[in-house]
Amino acid sequence: MEDLPITLSRCNVFTNGELDTERPIPVVPKSHDGVLNEKQLVDYKDRRVRFLSWLLKVGKHPEKAEGYSPYTVYSTAYRTARFDLWLWEQKNEYTYPPQSDDAAAYMDWLAFSDQSQVMKGKAQEGLQHLSKWLHHEYGYDEWEFEYTFDGSGGNHQPQDFLTREERRAIRQAALNEGNIPAYDSLTAEERNGWKLYISNALGKPYDEVTREDWNEVNGWEITSLVWTSLDAGLRPNEVRNARTEWVDTRNGVLRIPKDESSKNEGNWTVSLTERTATALSRWLDEREQYKRYEDTDTLWLTSHGNPHGSSSLRRLLHRLCDQAGIETANRKMSWYTIRHSVGTYMTKERDLAAAKAQLRHKNPMTTMKYDQVPVEDRRNALDRMG
Known part of the structure; x- marks a missing residue:
């Protein structure tokens, strides 16, 4: 040297x-x-x-x-x-x-x-x-x-997290996100594929699907991404690395394999709500219609066909907050904000062991930072104390 x-x-x-x-x-x-x-x-x-x-x-x-x-x-x-x-x-x-x-x-x-x-x-x-x-x-x-x-x-602490009300508002805002391609923007071949998808989505015979039915179906891409993150507390890297084979809608879980998990720490089975499992099932069907997904098993891509990163996810969260009327000033609102809400309330509703499993922590000390009482509960306690 x-x-x-x-x-x-x-x-x-x-x-x-x-x-x-x-x-x-x-x-x-x-x-x-x-x-x-x-x-x-x-x-x-x-x-x-x-x-x-x-x-x-x-x-x-x-x-x-x-x-x-x-x-x-x-x-x-x-x-x-x-x-x-x-x-x-x-x-x-x-x-x-x-x-x-x-x-x-x-x-x-x-x-x-x-x-x-x-x-x-x-x-x-x-x-x-x-x-x-x-x-x-x-x-x-x-x-x-x-x-x-x-x-x-001072001690290390998780950054900001969403309250229960904010989680519900974000979930609702995500439900309103996303449209399938407009009828007139499609080629005849593409239109046939979407017509089959709409037929299945509406439970309507293929031959009876009309142009007007295009307005009755919304896209599930963003909804499934946000709802899955609200359930699983996905890290930005896990959103980027997520694959279609992770999804088990029949059992309502994500199965994150060791070689693709964010920190390569083991195989994880992560619980999903029935609503999220349904959104993922709908998205997997819809996903087949997009050309940008033809040669990849990546679960979610941006509109430009790139994997999501911290910046794109932060912009998405801020857009959803704006739609939901959630104030973001003076708050560090990143995609981890969603993850921290999962850890905080899973610990409150169940225990640290449940939060550790849901958040895929190898070291239980990592989960200990969620063992704190949310501010609204402390306020309620003060009210009761008089």
Whole structure:
């Protein structure tokens, strides 16, 4: 291994002079010595120079071309390098850039490590900087974490969750989402396929289906996605990875196999309500009519034929909140908000064991964060206390 701490200004990454800093910012720290071969080191160093120089020049506010301070970038360099090394040890191979699954696994590992809450919070902050760069430079979805660490020393807690009333409102809003293709937008061949689908959906003979019947049938794609997430607390990665073979509508469950689950921690059988099982059954029938699903067993895709990511799911949730009249200001509303509502109320209605199974937690300590009384129940208790 060659010289390891490298000052960014010596890497010719600046076009308007050199950075005046007393301490070198480590592109490849000494902890990585002997870990990478020559080709891997060249690749890793190149990516790291791009990442760290981006932070220095524009990372804080890209729209204003305002960067972070050298001290912040120095700290981020070490924290993200520790994450990289941890990831290679877990996978027993070099890989870069990391993916959202990798970041989530690291956060889970940190949660139950002996590091202080401050250290955990700073490590999460470093990964957020890395995610920000990957999003702006490569179009990656920004990473979302199941819980956050309080860098000031508090405990890690799940982020915001939906109340019971909000869950019902989101479920209703999702029921109103989605239309099948308009009659006039279809070719004759496509129209025949949809005519058969409408015939089955309405329980009407094929030959009796008319143009007007197109207005009587709604699409089930978004409804099934949202309702399944409300039941199963699907992580964004699980929405993306979901396959048609996961669905068992006869028994009202999802069967998530080990090699496709978000965290690769085992085979899970997840309960669904009858309403959700019906929505999924309808969606599987409807799904056969869309060309974008012809060569894939992916359960849900965006309208552009891409797998859903954190950003598209966040936009969907905010749209449903707007339709349902749910205020999102001053709340961290991501797809995990749905998952946290499942954990919170499953724990309240049953117990931690039921929440652990439904949310697919390997470590029971992960589920413990849901062992808290919702704010509305605390308010009711205060009313009763007088």
